[in-house]
Amino acid sequence: MSKIALVTDSTADIPFETAKNYNINIIPLKVVFSEREYLDGLELQPDEFYQMLEKSETLPSSSQPAPADFIQLYQALLERYSEVISIHLSSGLSGTVNAARLAGNRFKGKIHVVDSKSISLGIGVLVVEAAKSIRAGLKTQEILKRVQEVRNNSEVLFTLDTLEYLRKGGRIGKVSGLVGSMLHIKPVVRVNEDGIYVPFGKTRTQEQALRAIERGFAALARGREAVRLVIAHGSAYEAAVRLRERLETLFNIEAEMFTKVGPVIGVHTGPGTVGAAVVYK
Secondary structure: OOOEEEEEEHHHOOOHHHHHHHOEEEEOOEEEEOOEEEEEOOOEOHHHHHHHHHHOOOOOEEEOOOHHHHHHHHHHHOOOOOEEEEEEOOOOOOOHHHHHHHHHHHHOOOEEEEEOOOOHHHHHHHHHHHHHHHHOOOOHHHHHHHHHHHHHOEEEEEEOOOOHHHHHOOOOHHHHHHHHHHHHOEEEEEEOOOOOEEEEEEEOOHHHHHHHHHHHHHHHOOOOOEEEEEEEEEOOHHHHHHHHHHHHHHHOOOOOEEEEOOHHHHHHHOOOEEEEEEEEO
């Protein structure tokens, strides 16, 4: 058995079977609906969340784990492992990674915290890369280097049905310039190298947005070869299938994960979100 444990948080939106297969430990963020708190992915699943969101008159909120939550998990893992690699939601969007670092400082170099500089499926590709590297027997620093390489060669693009959720949730970032016309567009958003949202395009329909994503990934390749593909959606299955088919055809590879955007990310992106992560080499 490897002596390295792997941790991420629920915003990585990793399917249950994938997490089980690779022994990935997932610490949940929290969603608050009408003063009731749910553990993301444990007490509230994506399908149930989007149904509740549609019926809710008020926007739910989300909160990150406390350092104490990480300390408890790390302590338990270090009883069985010598080190922990912990990969989390972009520091540009959440304080989760900072809470992990505060907790990790108590364990004298045994906890290696990585800022994914990404969200959802963008975190997922890094976590799975780390899991495969652990399984292959790589050493900690080799794994961290490989995760950094994948992060530097990953692109995440997604489209939203509306910017309303980002605006109300305070995560609008550099996409704020699109708000004036948000009722009339389907924006395409990129997660940049700093791990924040930036506008990538404006379209009128979801179909146009999917085609803009396809063209965007082709342009972002910059002569590189696409080697991994992940698709995610928030209550937009049919659109996600169309995007998967187009990107699989474009790059001549199969998507290795087809997943749902979970409740915490869904609080800020809303239903109708469709996106992909592509890793190039």
